[in-house]
Amino acid sequence: MGRSRRILIAVSSIVVVVVALIVTARLVGAAPPVTDTYFLMDTVLTVKTSGGDAGAINSRLHELAQEVESLTSYYQEDSDTMRVNNGAGSGPVQVSADYAALLRTVLDVSQLSSGKVDIAISPVSSLWGFTTKQFRVPSADEIQLALSYSQHTQVRLSGQAVSLQDRRARIDLSGIAKGYSLDVMQKYLRTVSPQPRQVIVDFGGNLLLYSAGRKTDWKVGIRDPRGSGIIGYVRSGDAFVATSGDYERYFEQGGKRYCHIIDPATGFPSTANRSVTVITQTGDLAGSVGDALGKAFFCSTADEQQSLFDLVDDRVLGIVVIAADGTERTLGPISLTRTAGT
Template sequence: MRPLRNGPWIDTRQEDAMRKAIAPIVALIIAGAGLTTFFALRTSPEPVTSTYFLMDTVFTVKTTGGDAATINEHLHALASDVDSMTSYYKAESQTVRVNAAAGKGSVSVSPEYAALLKTAVAVEAIDHGRTFDIAISPLSSLWGFTTKDFRVPSAKEISDTLAYSHSDQLVLSGTTVQLRDSRSRIDLGGVAKGYSLDVMEEYLKTVKPQPQQVIVDFGGNLLLYSGGKKHDWKVGIRDPRGQGIIGYVRSDDAFVATSGDYERYFERDGKRYCHIIDPSTGYPGTLNRSATIITDIQPMHGAIGDALGKVFFCSPAGSQRSLFQTVQGQGVVGVVIVDAAGTRSTLGPITFVSTTAQ
């Protein structure tokens, strides 16, 4: 890809390993799941870029101004703390403790964990759990997405597993959590990276001196931060079936999240099965190729945007506009959807600029 006429660019794509994590500063490519963020490079001070591997994905921070190296390290520490709290796999995580107690009784969790659960359940309620459900984990395991031992289960297996794979199995009271069925499991992977960005943004507001700008790319979930000074971020949308981007939208400081079928999937008999399970069917979603959600900088809007990516990804075109009207009050600035046929549509007061217009 060539730079846009008005400046250099960042292409954010998720990579499975660290080998493509750092690209040249003149055209910095940040690994991610379908987004490209363009920005004008500053001549002074020099930006500091740090790259890590966390939550099974590449985590990149680019900070300009302030004590950039210290800021980057602290952001990584904050994300690591969220991973330790929410991980589906780490034995010490609160998610593992809740799942281990399934069918046995309630578990005490931290106020932060309880607040994240409440946020996730509130997003589920928007569409009555038909498009996003943190208790869908047994279905993900059935398809092999938690073990990478991929398979196409039978219709009976799916139907039987669906019976205990919804959040009606979850009982949340204050800071105690219970799963009714011993086979039920929750997985906060659909909100954890977005929530990490919420925690990072809260920290960035307290930093003295303030950095000029910070770009965090956490496996395709972005935090674009300038303390309200920058209003011309360019957020590009990756082509779900090709190289490069299909276009971009402009944004103020924001959280950006994309859910798509092109990073984590397997194929059988020429059919693609992606990792985003539709809770209403128990099968991987097929209605859309990608859904990008832009939310404003407010508490928990990173987590909400992360979850809403799955909501819109699993939603038919006929319900997307009413869904958008419902979530505008939760900080959603705009939505860009690429459907199963490759047709692009937008929701909200955003202007999409196609790359064919460049």
């Protein structure tokens, strides 16, 4: 072998190594994503962005969530929710166009699900102490009385004018506001330039998975509602993922668990399921719809879940249910891959 041939081999080997190093570095994330954590809406917002102007994108996403909070908050002075509630029993209140659109979307889901999700249930939630965190089990009479004015039929929406019929009626959009925030965030992400490579928004466990049309195959862990860690994962492209569960916000009394999601039919915390995860991808306000449907599926039996799913399967990719007895199942073209060892 000649000297020049040896040099050629040596040089080409070095080139191979350098290329391999660069490829490896890219694969394992040489440009690390920028992760930021914010606290608002009584929960945590974590944003993880790769590519684009990641830091600026994260803070803009936080601002958008703050704007949604000011619009929808049950507690903040001058939020549209507060103004509607203060006007209960007296004439209509003018709300912003965005708020009216959100209200219309959520009321539609209420109707579709025969009232299984209800933004007007909040007087009953308050009886249980979920608005003040002074938990107690109310009497059956108290619940019956409150139920009589705690239904979505109390809400009249005409254009941007909203009224609540009974002066004791109250609406609470806290259960939908995280999903709605993800809608607003997705709308912004679609227009931002330069586009980020990937954005994962985790808003209190509700997710927005965004990869600018890259057809990323996301691996979404499903939280174990009783143990620690996850029970498994599902695969999805870019999507909104909303979960309603009985394992985070609840209180116990006399050995019974009372979770924060009230079944609008009974006025009692729902016991039908441990958790429901809804994956939505397309359609107007898909994040809000997913969040609202999560509550509706959570308060439904297996048969009711199937009928509701048939009504919305054009807007929902799939759902993962962990029923009260711990059995899990999926509806739609998704499958749950169990984690090894669980």
